Amino acid sequence: MTILTGKKIHKIYGNKFNKQEVLKALDINIQKGEFVSIMGPSGSGKTTLLNVLSSIDKVSNGSIQIGDKEITTMKEKQLAEFRKRNLGFIFQEYNLLDTLTVKENILLPLSITKVPKKEANQKFKLLAEELGIYEVKDKYPNQISGGQKQRTSAARAFIHEPSIIFADEPTGALDSKSASDLLMKLSELNQKLKATIIMVTHDMAAASFSNRVIFIKDGGIYSHLNKGEQTRQTFYQDIMKTQGVLGGVHHEH
Amino acid sequence: MSIKQLIFRNLKKNLKNYYLYVFALIFSVALYFAFVTLQFDPALDEAKGSVKGAASMRAASVLLVAIVSIFLLYANNIFIKRRSQEIGLLQLIGMTKNRIFHILSIENFMLYYSSLAIGSFIGFAASKLIMMILFKITKVETIATLNFSTHALIQTLIVFTVIYIFIMLMNFLFIKKQSILSLFNVLSSSQIKINKVSFVQIIIGIVGICLIVSGYFVSTKLFGGDFSTMTELFIAMIYILSSVIIGTYLFYKGSVTFIFNIIRKQKNGYLTVNEVLSLSSLMFRMKSNALLLTIITTVSALAIGLLSLSYIAYYSAEKSAENYVAADFSMTVKEDAELFKQALNSHEIAYSERVIDVIQVEVDVRNLIETKLEEINFDPNVMLLSVISDDAIQNVDLSTEETIFTGYSDILQKFMSFKDSGKIDLKGKEINIPQNYLGLKKDFVISNYFTNGGLPTAIVDDSTFKQLKNDLVTEIQKESSIYIGITVKNEKNLEKANDIYTETSEKLNNVSPHSSRLNISNVQKKNMGMIMFIVGFLGLTFLITSGCILYFKQMDESEEEKSNYTILRKLGFTQGDLLKGIRIKQLFNFGIPLTIGLLHSYFAVQSGWFLFGTEIWTPMILVMVLYTVLYSIFGLLSILYYKRVIRESLY
Ligand SMILES: Nc1ncnc2c1ncn2[C@@H]1O[C@H](COP(=O)(O)OP(=O)(O)OP(=O)(O)O)[C@@H](O)[C@H]1O
Numbered sequence: 038m039t040i041l042t043g044k045k046i047h048k049i050y051g052n053k054f055n056k057q058e059v060l061k062a063l064d065i066n067i068q069k070g071e072f073v074s075i076m077g078p079s080g081s082g083k084t085t086l087l088n089v090l091s092s093i094d095k096v097s098n099g100s101i102q103i104g105d106k107e108i109t110t111m112k113e114k115q116l117a118e119f120r121k122r123n124l125g126f127i128f129q130e131y132n133l134l135d136t137l138t139v140k141e142n143i144l145l146p147l148s149i150t151k152v153p154k155k156e157a158n159q160k161f162k163l164l165a166e167e168l169g170i171y172e173v174k175d176k177y178p179n180q181i182s183g184g185q186k187q188r189t190s191a192a193r194a195f196i197h198e199p200s201i202i203f204a205d206e207p208t209g210a211l212d213s214k215s216a217s218d219l220l221m222k223l224s225e226l227n228q229k230l231k232a233t234i235i236m237v238t239h240d241m242a243a244a245s246f247s248n249r250v251i252f253i254k255d256g257g258i259y260s261h262l263n264k265g266e267q268t269r270q271t272f273y274q275d276i277m278k279t280q281g282v283l284g285g286v287h288h289e290h
Numbered sequence: 291m292s293i294k295q296l297i298f299r300n301l302k303k304n305l306k307n308y309y310l311y312v313f314a315l316i317f318s319v320a321l322y323f324a325f326v327t328l329q330f331d332p333a334l335d336e337a338k339g340s341v342k343g344a345a346s347m348r349a350a351s352v353l354l355v356a357i358v359s360i361f362l363l364y365a366n367n368i369f370i371k372r373r374s375q376e377i378g379l380l381q382l383i384g385m386t387k388n389r390i391f392h393i394l395s396i397e398n399f400m401l402y403y404s405s406l407a408i409g410s411f412i413g414f415a416a417s418k419l420i421m422m423i424l425f426k427i428t429k430v431e432t433i434a435t436l437n438f439s440t441h442a443l444i445q446t447l448i449v450f451t452v453i454y455i456f457i458m459l460m461n462f463l464f465i466k467k468q469s470i471l472s473l474f475n476v477l478s479s480s481q482i483k484i485n486k487v488s489f490v491q492i493i494i495g496i497v498g499i500c501l502i503v504s505g506y507f508v509s510t511k512l513f514g515g516d517f518s519t520m521t522e523l524f525i526a527m528i529y530i531l532s533s534v535i536i537g538t539y540l541f542y543k544g545s546v547t548f549i550f551n552i553i554r555k556q557k558n559g560y561l562t563v564n565e566v567l568s569l570s571s572l573m574f575r576m577k578s579n580a581l582l583l584t585i586i587t588t589v590s591a592l593a594i595g596l597l598s599l600s601y602i603a604y605y606s607a608e609k610s611a612e613n614y615v616a617a618d619f620s621m622t623v624k625e626d627a628e629l630f631k632q633a634l635n636s637h638e639i640a641y642s643e644r645v646i647d648v649i650q651v652e653v654d655v656r657n658l659i660e661t662k663l664e665e666i667n668f669d670p671n672v673m674l675l676s677v678i679s680d681d682a683i684q685n686v687d688l689s690t691e692e693t694i695f696t697g698y699s700d701i702l703q704k705f706m707s708f709k710d711s712g713k714i715d716l717k718g719k720e721i722n723i724p725q726n727y728l729g730l731k732k733d734f735v736i737s738n739y740f741t742n743g744g745l746p747t748a749i750v751d752d753s754t755f756k757q758l759k760n761d762l763v764t765e766i767q768k769e770s771s772i773y774i775g776i777t778v779k780n781e782k783n784l785e786k787a788n789d790i791y792t793e794t795s796e797k798l799n800n801v802s803p804h805s806s807r808l809n810i811s812n813v814q815k816k817n818m819g820m821i822m823f824i825v826g827f828l829g830l831t832f833l834i835t836s837g838c839i840l841y842f843k844q845m846d847e848s849e850e851e852k853s854n855y856t857i858l859r860k861l862g863f864t865q866g867d868l869l870k871g872i873r874i875k876q877l878f879n880f881g882i883p884l885t886i887g888l889l890h891s892y893f894a895v896q897s898g899w900f901l902f903g904t905e906i907w908t909p910m911i912l913v914m915v916l917y918t919v920l921y922s923i924f925g926l927l928s929i930l931y932y933k934r935v936i937r938e939s940l941y
């Protein structure tokens with residue numbers, strides 16, 4: 038079953054005199070319960086794509102459907118409501134509130150759905166321990182490391198068990214051990230709770246955790262890779278080949 | 291882009307952002323100009339009444355300048371910091387600091403002097419209205435006319451030009467001091483440092499609250515008799531002032547953080563979005579604004595307190611006049627009274643008359659008195675009181691051994707009170723009549739000519755009275771021993787009767803004391819009205835300027851927190867959700883200083899209001915409500931600003 042469909046997505050930044058078309062008629066399809074990675078050179082529009090798919094940013098043109106709802110025409114309030122209940126985000130810049138402690142940041146999404154305090158605490162403890170940030174729960178973001186911030190951001194995305202998780206470079210600041218812990222957690226959420234995951238990454242090892250990798254370049258989709266029945270190892274090899282063709286960091290202009 | 295264009299564009303952009311600054315500037319100029327226009331208006335001489343009135347006007351105008359210039363300098367300081375990035379950018383593209391200063395000065399000049407022009411115009415137009423208000427409250431019956439005073443204009447121009455020069459000097463120093471790099475850092479360095487709440491802070495918080503409470507406590511005891519010498523009283527006042535002010539400072543420095551921290555601890559990490567926006571941000575910010583908030587709170591309290599007290603005095607004018615004169619008109623010479631009565635008759639004004647014989651008797655009140663202030667030194671063996679017969683007073687009938695006192699001012703009561711009963715001695719020249727004292731009644735029955743500065747009047751049985759009258763100590767008798775009270779039957783005729791009284795009293799050749807209640811009340815209204823007007827004027831200016839400063843602070847804060855709003859909106863909180871949180875936050879941001887200010891002034895007024903009048907609640911509550919309403923306007927404006935920032939934080 039398709040959960041997310043994007044058709045002819047255009048995204049243009051700038052004004053009349055200084056236009057930059059970041060996404061050009063991009064089509065995308067995500068199945069329910071899929072774990073998809075998006076790869077591509079820096080500046081190719083991955084974050085932008087994630088933002089428009091998750092309704093945080095508006096498309097310039099085109100349509101996006103989540104479930105059977107067309108989100109490009111939805112009112113701001115409906116969108117917010119939708120995001121709040123169904124989506125989880127791990128942002129590239131972490132986006133933690135610096136006046137809140139780690140724990141407060143993580144529990145934020147639960148306060149919306151009025152989960153009882155006790156249950157919230159249990160959930161928090163479990164998740165924070167899995168991600169190795171329980172010790173820093175009472176610190177403020179400016180007192181913890183980049184990796185800890187990233188895991189905090191991840192915990193906040195998972196805590197309310199959303200049906201779609203958008204993750205932008207979730208392992209960028211992590212050592213390989215923490216990275217694979219986080220990816221295992223993502224896989225687990227994907228398998229156990231059937232959460233759909235859309236993850237942007239530069240790291241091929243990270244991408245190999247997913248079912249499918251989408252490569253984007255010049256504002257469009259360059260190619261797809263399906264994991265199928267392959268092992269993670271062979272899938273990793275495939276990704277590396279495509280990445281090589283695509284040519285690492287891409288310099289525009 | 292040419293410099294001219296640059297200036298023009300900056301100006302346009304700034305006007306949009308700083309409309310409140312411009313408004314405050316116009317408003318200050320208007321207030322000041324109106325005030326000096328009044329000061330120089332000859333029509334005001336009557337309202338000013340005395341040299342004192344004129345002097346207080348002058349003192350007020352100096353204070354007004356002080357408030358306005360501190361405000362303008364402070365506001366400018368906020369704005370130049372906000373624009374430091376822009377300044378850094380101009381430097382980056384190769385402009386010299388002098389050049390930038392030049393641009394800034396021109397831009398400021400245009401903004402400043404156009405506001406000055408508009409403000410003066412509004413001030414001039416408003417001065418007539420203000421004058422009418424002044425005449426109304428001081429009961430001066432003159433037509434308010436519009437007199438343009440060049441003198442006032444020149445004075446306004448000079449004052450504001452001096453302020454402008456200071457502002458420029460400040461800008462100059464600011465630009466000189468900054469390097470390109472530090473200019474970019476101004477905003478971020480002023481950002482709050484978020485740390486765990488330390489132990490020291492908890493101590494500070496507790497000490498702050500204790501100091502305030504102890505100050506309040508002492509204030510309730512101030513005139514209660516615990517402080518018996520002037521020195522003690524003085525020390526107590528100094529203690530109240532300093533403990534409350536320091537306490538306020540510590541309160542903002544630590545207590546707010548401390549209290550919010552306790553609340554937050556109890557949430558155990560589980561905060562709703564409202565709490566995120568209010569609690570977590572207030573906790574850290576109040577602390578860094580502690581000094582500013584202390585000043586604003588203290589001066590607000592002062593303004594509310596003074597305004598309440600002067601309004602109490604104004605409001606009680608009629609009531610206190612009743613204490614001075616027990617009828618509409620009081621006379622002490624029969625012939626004078628005849629003359630006045632004839633005049634009333636000829637105008638067909640109906641009246642009632644009450645004549646009471648009053649004698650002065652020394653009374654031994656040793657057993658009754660509980661003096662509180664040691665320094666009121668008098669001999670309780672020989673208190674000089676007016677004595678009247680119970681026949682003169684309706685509803686009072688005493689036996690020969692009984693005496694009651696009547697009419698006693700609240701102020702005296704505070705320093706010296708009588709027991710409910712006891713034995714006293716009435717002393718004639720030869721005889722000594724022991725009496726049972728039965729108590730104190732509130733009403734004043736004779737005029738203050740007889741009451742020796744607010745002492746009670748003794749009422750005795752007629753026979754006792756006659757005995758005393760036949761054995762008078764002549765040295766202590768007053769020139770007159772008769773009180774004639776004349777009360778107009780129909781209230782509507784009072785004004786007219788008062789005119790007749792004024793006319794008649796000019797004809798009376800001797801200087802016998804006679805008084806009109808209306809006149810006394812009007813004189814007090816005039817004096818208090820003037821003070822009230824001046825305090826109100828200053829209070830209003832202060833209110834507006836401090837409200838603006840809080841608003842500017844909130845403007846900064848909202849910009850600093852914009853990224854938080856972006857995050858929250860990304861996570862799915864709607865603008866409405868955020869705004870709800872902001873409302874709560876502003877309730878505290880404006881509400882805490884306001885509440886503390888109101889509390890301070892409440893205790894200040896409570897401790898000494900009886901020195902000013904007879905009625906506390908209506909005037910005090912009116913003043914407080916008015917202040918609260920005006921103050922809330924700034925809170926509402928800041929919410930509107932937040933609304934815009936929240937709206938612009940995503941998409
Ligand atoms: N708010 C914006 N306004 C204008 N241009 C933008 C904005 N956001 C992104 N861009 C431009 O769009 C292009 C794509 O940006 P995007 O952040 O989507 O890249 P990315 O693929 O996520 O890169 P990276 O891997 O470095 O994170 C970039 O060239 C960037 O300059």
Ligand SMILES: [Mg+2]
Nearest residue numbers: 083084085129
């Ligand atoms: Mg990106």
